[in-house]
Amino acid sequence: MRELMVENKSSIDWFTEARFGMFIHWGLYAAIGKGEWVMYGQKKPVKEYEQLTETFNPNLFNAKEWVSLAKRAGMKYIVITAKHHDGFAMFHSKADKYNIVDSTPFGRDPLKELAEECAKQGVKLCFYYSHVIDWHHPHSIHEHYNNTWDYQLEEKAFYNYWNRLVKPQITELLTQYGPVGLLWFDTSGGLSKKDSEEMVQLVKSLQPDCLVNSRVSHWPNFGDFQSKGDNEIPMSGEDTKPWETPMTLNKSWGYYEGDDNYKFTDSIIRKLVNITSKGGNLLLNVGPDELGKIPVLSAEKLEEIGEWMHKNGESIYGTKGSPFPYEFDWGAVTLKGNKVFLHIHHNKWPSGPLQINGFKTKVHQAYVLSEPQQKIPFQQEHSDNEGLYSLHVELPKEPLCEFSSVIVLELAEELKIDPAFIEQAGVIKLDFGHAKIEKEQNQNAAEWQVKIAEKGKYEVHLITYKKAGVDWKSELTEKVEVAIGNNVKSIVPNEDDIVTDSETCQYPYTEIHSQLGVFEIDQPGKYTLKLHSNKVREKPKGPEIWQAAAVKLRAVKMIKMER
Ligand code: GLC
Numbered sequence: 001m002r003e004l005m006v007e008n009k010s011s012i013d014w015f016t017e018a019r020f021g022m023f024i025h026w027g028l029y030a031a032i033g034k035g036e037w038v039m040y041g042q043k044k045p046v047k048e049y050e051q052l053t054e055t056f057n058p059n060l061f062n063a064k065e066w067v068s069l070a071k072r073a074g075m076k077y078i079v080i081t082a083k084h085h086d087g088f089a090m091f092h093s094k095a096d097k098y099n100i101v102d103s104t105p106f107g108r109d110p111l112k113e114l115a116e117e118c119a120k121q122g123v124k125l126c127f128y129y130s131h132v133i134d135w136h137h138p139h140s141i142h143e144h145y146n147n148t149w150d151y152q153l154e155e156k157a158f159y160n161y162w163n164r165l166v167k168p169q170i171t172e173l174l175t176q177y178g179p180v181g182l183l184w185f186d187t188s189g190g191l192s193k194k195d196s197e198e199m200v201q202l203v204k205s206l207q208p209d210c211l212v213n214s215r216v217s218h219w220p221n222f223g224d225f226q227s228k229g230d231n232e233i234p235m236s237g238e239d240t241k242p243w244e245t246p247m248t249l250n251k252s253w254g255y256y257e258g259d260d261n262y263k264f265t266d267s268i269i270r271k272l273v274n275i276t277s278k279g280g281n282l283l284l285n286v287g288p289d290e291l292g293k294i295p296v297l298s299a300e301k302l303e304e305i306g307e308w309m310h311k312n313g314e315s316i317y318g319t320k321g322s323p324f325p326y327e328f329d330w331g332a333v334t335l336k337g338n339k340v341f342l343h344i345h346h347n348k349w350p351s352g353p354l355q356i357n358g359f360k361t362k363v364h365q366a367y368v369l370s371e372p373q374q375k376i377p378f379q380q381e382h383s384d385n386e387g388l389y390s391l392h393v394e395l396p397k398e399p400l401c402e403f404s405s406v407i408v409l410e411l412a413e414e415l416k417i418d419p420a421f422i423e424q425a426g427v428i429k430l431d432f433g434h435a436k437i438e439k440e441q442n443q444n445a446a447e448w449q450v451k452i453a454e455k456g457k458y459e460v461h462l463i464t465y466k467k468a469g470v471d472w473k474s475e476l477t478e479k480v481e482v483a484i485g486n487n488v489k490s491i492v493p494n495e496d497d498i499v500t501d502s503e504t505c506q507y508p509y510t511e512i513h514s515q516l517g518v519f520e521i522d523q524p525g526k527y528t529l530k531l532h533s534n535k536v537r538e539k540p541k542g543p544e545i546w547q548a549a550a551v552k553l554r555a556v557k558m559i560k561m562e563r
Pocket residue numbers: 025036037186187230246253
């Protein structure tokens with residue numbers, strides 16, 4: 001039976017088991033220190049940008065140090081920029097001399113050194129490749145971002161670029177560096193379906209097990225997993241296929257001098273846990289500098305994350321997402337075999353016992369993951385009245401481990417939970433990813449079935465993500481109508497609360513909470529919660545253009561008053 005399972009392993013399994021990887025944005029742009037878009041942003045002529053190669057000599061680059069750091073951080077794979085939008089190859093390419101070996105005094109092939117080191121240390125090596133945008137090449141064509149200061153758009157012959165540079169370089173990457181875990185394509189605007197299909201076929205013909213991300217374009221037709229928008233953490237219920245969030249440590253991808261806008265370590269860990277609890281991966285970025293050094297502050301964050309992963313990694317690697325179709329206020333849930341992991345975040349440490357509703361399975365024992373000898377007392381209840389199952393976990397007064405403590409519930413039988421939207425720690429959280437969307441005359445409506453166990457007053461909040469620089473008042477001018485059963489209220493949402501430590505929302509978005517009203521529920525039971533708003537959108541079929549919307553609806557939250 002065991003052997004059978006091994007045989008049945010598919011090529012995506014290593015990816016979904018890994019959960020945590022390192023993104024490395026490293027290229028010629030590091031020499032300027034203004035991020036990887038600097039050539040485009042400053043409209044730097046090719047001839048001028050090329051001069052950077054004359055002095056580019058990152059002789060502090062040390063593959064062993066990078067791979068060891070990734071390993072210590074608990075990262076299972078590395079995705080490095082083989083060629084970014086500036087068109088400069090960070091590997092020895094025969095297809096074009098514009099590469100780090102042939103045109104810089106450095107003269108070494110960092111991808112070769114990384115490939116050897118990754119093989120030694122058991123880390124999967126993967127390559128990022130900008131297949132459509134190339135500001136160096138006279139014939140690359142993207143639907144928006146082209147080098148129009150050196151080249152005339154109308155003189156471009158795309159297949160010159162595609163057949164003579166892109167395909168040969170992809171072939172080099174897949175034939176000269178051993179097994180490649182995945183190819184990470186990017187920013188594919190305008191690529192035809194035929195070309196993106198051909199690209200996938202080329203990859204698979206050279207390395208059948210090499211995965212391809214959705215940004216190869218025409219997802220979900222092509223691609224093995226979905227790359228979410230930059231820094232985008234999806235709602236629960238949004239995804240059915242494997243996915244990954246690419247995320248910055250500060251605000252930039254490529255090295256940006258003086259960008260010390262680092263996320264806090266505990267916030268990164270909360271995001272990693274949130275992503276894992278929805279069945280996704282986190283690809284966390286570092287941007288090494290001109291000399292080949294990973295910035296000290298980035299390395300420090302990774303070391304701290306690594307310490308936590310070292311103690312708690314079992315609750316992340318190879319786990320499945322939470323069976324509950326919503327987020328919890330106190331943290332998140334992951335699953336592996338007969339174990340349920342409760343991640344309880346420090347900033348949300350409950351003052352009394354933690355009650356988890358809808359937990360139907362008999363728990364055999366509960367203990368702290370980082371200190372298994374420390375058992376955790378618990379009780380289980382079932383009230384026939386409302387069909388409510390609950391598990392009470394007696395938490396110690398203080399957190400047990402830095403950042404986020406993990407409690408293991410060892411199950412005595414197969415896991416069964418109540419999949420209804422029910423109250424958890426005084427809150428019913430309804431993500432739009434799970435809503436039934438109905439098209440109505442001028443606006444759409446989102447609908448959820450909720451199970452309310454206790455009568456009483458509930459405050460209803462709308463959670464939205466607002467893009468930086470957007471003026472709320474001019475964006476949200478229309479009333480939102482919310483109905484629970486026959487009880488209806490309508491209001492123009494205000495920017496009532498700005499959440500600064502959101503678990504999922506990141507720059508360039510901010511999480512906003514708006515009060516929609518107080519609802520009196522005088523009978524426990526099942527209710528329909530329906531929300532009408534001109535901002536309710538149908539689930540996008542293809543990839544979401546994350547940066548596009550000024551304000552995105554995220555969730556509706558019912559909060560029990562007078563608990
Ligand atoms: C964007 C940017 C790019 C960056 C990438 C990371 O598409 O164009 O600079 O590499 O996102 O996800």
